[in-house]
Amino acid sequence: LEVAFDKAMAFYDRGRFGDAAQAFETVITVGRGTDIGQEAQFFLAESYFKNRQYRLAASEYQRYHIFFNRSDRSPDAQFMEAYSYYLLSPRYELDQTDTFQSIELFQLFVSRNRASPRVEEAVQYIDEMREKLAQKNFSAANQYMRLGRRTAVNFRAAAIYYGLTIDRYPETSFAEKSQANQIRAWVYFAENSTLNRQEERFNKAIESYETYVQLFPRGANRSLAEEYFDRAVQGRDQAVSQLANL
């Protein structure tokens, strides 16, 4: 068993991670329940990781920290499991299942290992991925904004999606932009509505502006917010007076 393990380690040290993974697999099946088997489990995960097979690596790290919960390497394995998913997480325009998984695992890692020196790193990754998710939401909202030029109900969809970005990812850089753009989305939607629905919808824009001023008094898009706030107030007053004259 020791010989097999040393052979596997030799592959690993020489950078032949594919062969190493295979060799560690054998060591694990034969040496289940031994200290060597435990060691091999960790290096199996490492081999997959270094071979860029992150999905396999993640599941082997997970197996390690579940089986050998008391081991010193368990926190590392937890971190690496989350980190593997982080590396799997694709650009924001694609399915983000792995991103959600990674965030969840990093959060678990942080809460279980508060003292770990890697907590800071984990938090940084979480922030980065949340930024990505926020961007995904934000770009969906922008898409609805563009489609609004063709069919006005898409402006309302845009407002909803800007709102979702703010509610779910308030700490990201997209929150401020979303809040400002939401004002604009409601204004456009109101302007494209029938007269008797306009007041209500301009009011939505005004509410959105008030939230903006509260949350981001010195936001980068303040002037945009002001511009559409003025347009909303004007539009509302006009709608009200027009309705009164009918």
Next chain:
Amino acid sequence: AQDPTLRITNPLDTPPRSLTITQIDVTGAETRSESMILATAGLSVGEQITIPGPAIGDAIQRLFRTGLFSDVQIYQISRTGSQVHLEIEVREQPRLDRFEITGPRRSQRRDLRDLIPMIPGFAVTESTKAQSVNAIMRYYRERGFRNTEVVIVERDRDEVRNRVTLEFQVDPGRRIQIHEITFEGNESFSDRKLRGELREIKRTNLWRTLTRQTFDQASFEEAQENLINFYQQNGFRDIRIVEDSVFVFERSRGREGIGVFMRLEEGPQYRVRNIAFDGNTIYTEEELIASLGFERGDVFDQERFESNMYGNRRNNDITALYHDIGHLFLDLDIDIRDAPGDSLDIFIGMVENDIATINRVEFFGNTKTHDHVVRRNLRNIPGGNYSRSAIQRTVRELAQLGYFVPENIMPDLDVDFENRKVDVIYALDETAGSDNFELSGGFGGRQFGVILSARVNFNNFSARNILNGESWRPLPSGDGQRLSLGVQLTGRGYRSYNFSFQEPWLFGLPNSLGFGANYSYFRFSNLSGQNERYEQFSTFMTLGRRLTFPDDFFTQVTTLRFQLFDSAFPRGLIEPGRSKSLSLRLGLNRNSLDNPISPNSGSTFDIGVELAAPLAGLDQYYLADISFTQHVPLFGRLVASTGFEYGYLGWFNDNNRSQYQRFYLGGTLLQQQQTFYQNNIELRGFPGGRNGSISPYLNGEPIGGSIYSKYIAEIRYPAVSSEQVTLVPYLFFEAGNAYADFDEFDPFRVKRAVGIGTRVFLPILGLIDLSYGYRLDGIPGTNVNAGQWEFLFNIGSPF
């Protein structure tokens, strides 16, 4: 079990005490390390445990769960004060060295090897042995062997390593098939009818010798369900299978067969007496009853009732009526009561509830296709009312993109009842390949030898990621753009290259932009030994707009095209030399096909004008064309298509007339490719291209028409339509003609052909069309005569 230390004591008599472990001895371990056993047990020296308490039990359980030990015991060696000395005694399981199967054929042994849940190095326990035997028995039972015997023999016991080799001695026994299915208690239907309705199980008989009618429990249960459904569809609500039995009997001369017997209790056949609704404010009772589709006196068909209530194919069920206008929270309370004379009264109480609005529309599983491509196809818009038909249309349209596996597109709802909101979530599953690769070879006729052509179509391309190295796997993809590259070569002097690109949604709006270029070259020695050479280069740009008026099936397409011809030999009216033209085409088309490969219904309509203005140095012409095809479902899966096509070529004045746009009819794209200097119109039953096109003739040479007509009639039968292959055989009648000018034009003086053919669609290869046509008319002055058959083959041309 005969352990001398075993004493039965009432645990309540020994009060739990907290003790410190001073020492743990491990005995019986041979290959396992002591530390591993201690770690697994979770006990350690110095630890405080409660005895009696859960710690010892847990330890034993944990050790057992490893599957490594056949016996685990924990003893208390001594106890002094608050200290305890424990002993863990284990007996290790023998572990598997290897296993063998003897008895069955090699192919079955191979199957069994995969099924047997034994792994070398793992412990051999009674339970893994039993599982193995079960797996073998199950394997044979599914194949109709009901007398299988399995004996496990342990061999080559290696005491030192505690290893063992197992031999599975398998005797599959004889296969037995179903020979008899009988019923009792069936008064309304014959045994024969009921056997047919079982569907899942059948008797073996003379004409079923190819398939084996073996018995398995799952299909037997399904068959019983089918039978019950069949009765319920005929109004027998109370149908019960009172008794069923499956038995083996001796048929003749020692041969066995399986018999299946069912005793039924039919109960009365119910009819509908009254239908009443309560709580409906949006639809009237008459509308709802019409939607339910039952009238007084109708036999009560349980299945039809449920599908018309909750969801039917035509999507006009009662739930759909409400769900399509946002009433997702419709509550139905159905009460079916017996009435005298085997009748039923149906009361449907409903609470319509508020309209649900959509909050989020999300999707996941798009590992290749970008969000915006998916999102632009979603028919549910956040903030709008919930609609079931919008979801269905979305699923259909997502499936048509070809990027996702159609069967795996699953919509799901996340309902927030309190706020009357709902999230719609689509699960997607990216297909392995939305791209296709066409490679074809064919014989181009006596003069041209073998034709080779290769084309790659990337249907989900992403141009903006070309510079992003990470996205090249194997090509940048995900933006739903189409890129197509093609090369065609023949043995003798013909080659053609082309490239095209299309972005279907420019700047996020449903406007398409396309551009492309192609180059063709052809050189050969003609019958008189002269060298002929033709070259063509053309490049185009198109802009398409989806219109919403008159309806949303219309698109308007503008095409700007530059063409350059160079020919070194006079042919027809074409003079040797260079010819350039710049043309602008305005087209309007409407496409309402329900399926692009094998349409069931819908129509296509195109009308266009192409103008090549008489500018300095450019050749001039104008062209107008119109075409229409309509598809109508007949009975069954049969579809009939009819259509017509007309084209007209004219010139603004006498100077610089382009003669390259004249019409020639016949063949398919593959036959026509070497005559790229002509305006070829496809026509089945005629060879086309250089083998004889329909055209006016001048001095024995085809000169091409300035007007053409074409008519199509086709009956199709979509025989196979699965994800892997679509196969559509058809019968066709086609006719068409090309006329020199308006004086000659007679829309009904045409060349006709009838025949059979088939269209095959393979996702990796694209569309293949094979036709075998019989000519009713010949082309005077050529070898193309009436009464001959013509086989035509084409690959890659869309419908």
